[in-house]
Amino acid sequence: MQTYLADQLAADGLPVLIIPGLSGSTIKNPATDRKLWINLFILGALKRYLGGIYDHGNKKVDGVITPVEIPEGIEGLTLAYCGDLITALSSSGVSAAGYDWRFAPQEAEFTKWVLRVQEEVQLLRNAYGNKKVVILGHSMGNPMTVKLLQSLPQWAEQNIAGYIAVVPPFGGSGMTLRAITSGITLFQGLEIGPSIFRNFPCIGFLFPYANTFGTREVACYDGKSFTADTLGEFLQILPKIADDEHHYEVFEHIVKPHRPHEIPEPPANIPVWLITSQYEQTAIGVAHVNGKWENIMEEDNPIKKGDGIVPYDSLHAYDGKWNFVEKIEIPDVDHGKIIHDLVFIEHVQRIIGQLARQHAKHAK
8 A cells, every 4th residue: 555645744734534425435347457436426437337336135346445545545536526625735644545335334344444544544654753643524424434433442542633524414414315216416417316326325324313303304205204213114115116126125225224323422532623514405305296306405594504415403413412622614615515615624724733733742
């Protein structure tokens, strides 16, 4: 594994490990040895190229997942994800560790990913004066980061200087229900059909959670309403009404992960920052009306807007239990574009500088 090294070490910074969302895995086709960066923007082409992302019946993947390698991994992120952020942080060290989103997080792939994260952190520490590392999670990378920090508390305290959570779907997202029923339109007008999302077992971990959405309606079909508590019933009947050729087999891996969700304890002795955006009212669910799927929107509130993908209450689901060092809201930028936003990048640089000064003080 190679490590991306900046031309010079910045004395006032700390190395950063990015935990990206759905755009953060590399895959290698064993037939051609060609490696691709998994990105929702190219998933249709990727699925055709590989001949199918995941064979749920045989629990097999077409293609061999490989660790994110640097500089290739960083170049992949630069082209399709967060190049401006990487450029801004590169002088003090930056790497990435993307999860393979074709597997649900409770499977053995999570253990492999944890080992990759530990290896990347050690490489960064070796290359940059043994300084602790700052983890920056974006979107779906945040639930994975929380799971990582909870599973390795001692390692985290010894190696992680701080955690920056960027637009985290901590309480789930109603857009996931729209994604598996009729597909969604993402950034720049890109339309992605439901069959793509049904091939991601991890998506079930992002359905609306009851402790965030309460008794609000998150799904409706044939006049029957479903809350986050009864969402399992909706998922059970969905294959019958979705006109999907795989029917229940395709949905089984999505139904199983959905269960009551308890807010985890905050990571011990690791400072956490929350960065969200206020963009527009955002879907909390989906309803079948007059033969079409429509969004159920969050309540119209001028000071509590979601980011277009994750509703406000989900972004702030941990507010009552986690003592964030700082909660930062970036106005007028959506879930995907925030990672490119200059105001956001300036906040990240400021936070890292603050942590670096604390690190230097304790090192004396």
